[in-house]
Amino acid sequence: MAGRTVVLIDGENIDATLGSSLFGRRPHPEERPRWERVTEYLEAHWHQPVLGLFFLNASSGVLPAQFVQALLAMKYRPIPLSGRDDEKVVDIGIQRTMDTLLDRDDDVVLLSHDGDFAPHLERLAHGERRVAVVALREFLSTQIAQLGVELLDLEDDVRAFNAPLPRVRIIQLDDFDPAAVLR
Structure with missing residues (x-):
């Protein structure tokens, strides 16, 4: 077992999913995940220290100083990347980090819905390390869902939000509470 969990956050993807799939607009700050809850949850879940890497697209040449300060205060390591307009700098940065992790013993957790990471996750999952999304x-992405890695829900498992999200999802019959839907 590894002695550390490396958490790779694709903040752009999480934000885009919340905005386009749930809210139909850019999420307000209070609708975004409480990022400190992610590392706290994972530290308790796998009983080891966590290194949180938060990947940012800084191709505009502007660093979101307030957000970077907030990440640092939550003990995340911001990774502001810059590149050409045709490059998905956050995806490339995370993929390169995943490739580097192949030669290390760290456990790995990815926060993203993006199927572009499936081949990298699959390679990481072969071996002794724990891998989760x-x-x-x-x-x-169905490509990721079919890999057999541990899947954790950002709202239900991690409890990263202050208020319930407007989600429609499949409910296991044993968990169905008719009183809850009749409110």
Whole structure:
């Protein structure tokens, strides 16, 4: 077992999923995940220290200083990447990090719904390390969902939000509470 969990956050993807799939607009700050809850949850879940890497697209040449300060205060390591307009800098940065992790013993958790990471996750999952994906399950790429890695729901498992999200999802019959839908 590894002695550390490396958390790779594709914040653009999480934000885009919340905005386009749930809210139909850019999420307000209070509708975004409480990022400190992610690392706290994962530290308790796998009983080891967590290194949180938050990938940012800084191709505009502007660094979101307030957000970077907030990430640092939550003990995340911001990774502001810049590149050409035709490059998905956040995806490429996360993929390169995943490739580097192949030669290390760290456990790995990805926060993204993006199927572009499936081949990298699959390679990481071969071996002794633990690999998980944190996402909103109903928006997760089927390529990732079929890998057999641990899947954790950002709202239900991690409890990263302050208020319930307006989600429609499959309910296990044993968990169905008719009183809840009759409110």
